[in-house]
Amino acid sequence: MQIALAPMEGLVDDIMRDVLTRVGGIDWCVTEFIRINDRLLPASVYQQWAPELASGARTPAGTPLRVQLLGSDPRCLADNAALAGELGAPVIDLNFGCPAKTVNRSRGGAILLKEPELLHAIVREVRRTVPAAIPVTAKMRLGFESPDGALECAQALAEGGAAQIVVHARTKAQGYRPPAHWEWVARVQERVKVPVFANGEIWTLDDWRRCRAVSGVEDIMLGRGLVARPDLAKQIAAAQAGQEVLPMTxxxxxxxxxxxxxxxxxxxxxxxxxxxxxxxxxxxxxxxxxxxxxxxxxxxxxxxxxxxxxxxxxxxxxxxxxxx
Structure with a gap:
């Protein structure tokens, strides 16, 4: 089982990544998305959003950091991904899940779930451009208005070369309203051969147990639940190992x-x-x-x-x- 810390814009910056990874239980974390439009960004932008690149792409506690990019131009994303790799990013993550209206209006994030062909083209171009030693991963929601195209989108990502797929188990239209539809994570994992991570509405140990039972996957990404309970990843990791740790006071x-x-x-x-x-x-x-x-x-x-x-x-x- 891997436990990841979600890349939440305006919340999980390098400061939050530092304090949360100090607690333990987190296997890797991701930057807030770096917006890619129509140009190659200067190195200073990556150093601003991912200052951990100066320390081997790890938080002070030693937790590996991935760099997340968001955009819709396959070639421009690929060029920026290559630069991020040169600067030390060990993994490139692609954002196809951001529900923010301003992001979607500029053709980024969850809006791209309406275009599975473009998802495939983006991942394929990034995978083709980035050195083979640097995995390319992706984060998606179940869809924009409905989950009807979720399986097609996940397959497009996997066939494009995504090594892992994180599924936030809600559509863009559902935002962050409960429940998370973990049963769709199970359907996605049945469709693709790469590891799938379940994400959404895991606030407690009991939530994790239900998510695992419904989704059928072991790997998870924690977001607001981990920010609200900084030791949640540590508790889950212990429970997975058949142990128990007292909650942080x-x-x-x-x-x-x-x-x-x-x-x-x-x-x-x-x-x-x-x-x-x-x-x-x-x-x-x-x-x-x-x-x-x-x-x-x-x-x-x-x-x-x-x-x-x-x-x-x-x-x-x-x-x-x-x-x-």
Missing amino acids: WEQLQPLLQEFWRQACDKLSVRSAPGRLKQWLALLSQAYPQALLLFGVLRRETDCARIDALLGMPAPADLDSAHR
Whole structure:
């Protein structure tokens, strides 16, 4: 079994990847999608979205990182994939699942599920261009409005050269509304010969057990459920091995929160750092009542020094020289 951390735009950046992979249980993670239009992007763009490339394409905890590209031009995607490989990306992942309207309007993400021939052409061109030692993988939803074409799309990806396919078990129209239709993951795995990962609505150990039973696949990708329960991958990995680990307590989570906030202050603007912390607390509140209480206290707080105090961070000796 492999457990992957999902590439969620605006949520799972290098900071979140760092703190979550420190907990353990995650076999690999993926960058937020890098939008490819009609040109070869400069190396600086890849270094911005995937700073881990400077460290062997691994998070500080040693978890491998894949680079995800999104676009609709097979040749341009292939050229950018080749550059990402030259910069150290060990795997190129292609996004055919993003449901965002702005992305779909510009012919990216889930809208391409209406064109299985184009899916095949994109993967085939990227696979042809990228060195054979670098696998090409893909992430898809079940379809745009309905799952009727899901099997054809998955087959197009596999025949194009995708080494693995992650299936978010909902259509674009369904967004993130439950339930996830894991039975379609089983149908996809029956159709293609490459490994298929189940993704969507895995928030707890019980959800994972139901997903495995319904989908019939062992490999999974965790998204919001792992952000809400940072030790969920570790718990699932232990359960798969016939072991049990006690859930992470709120007290044990504190060092992760503090590290997340420290990095947010270092890497983000003073204006955006508090928002990122509140975003994570909102998700953590699904598993930790204390996170909801802290979110309520911080909801309108924008002063970084006061947030430091509320998180139990040591005060900097020289505020003028600190990152504030």
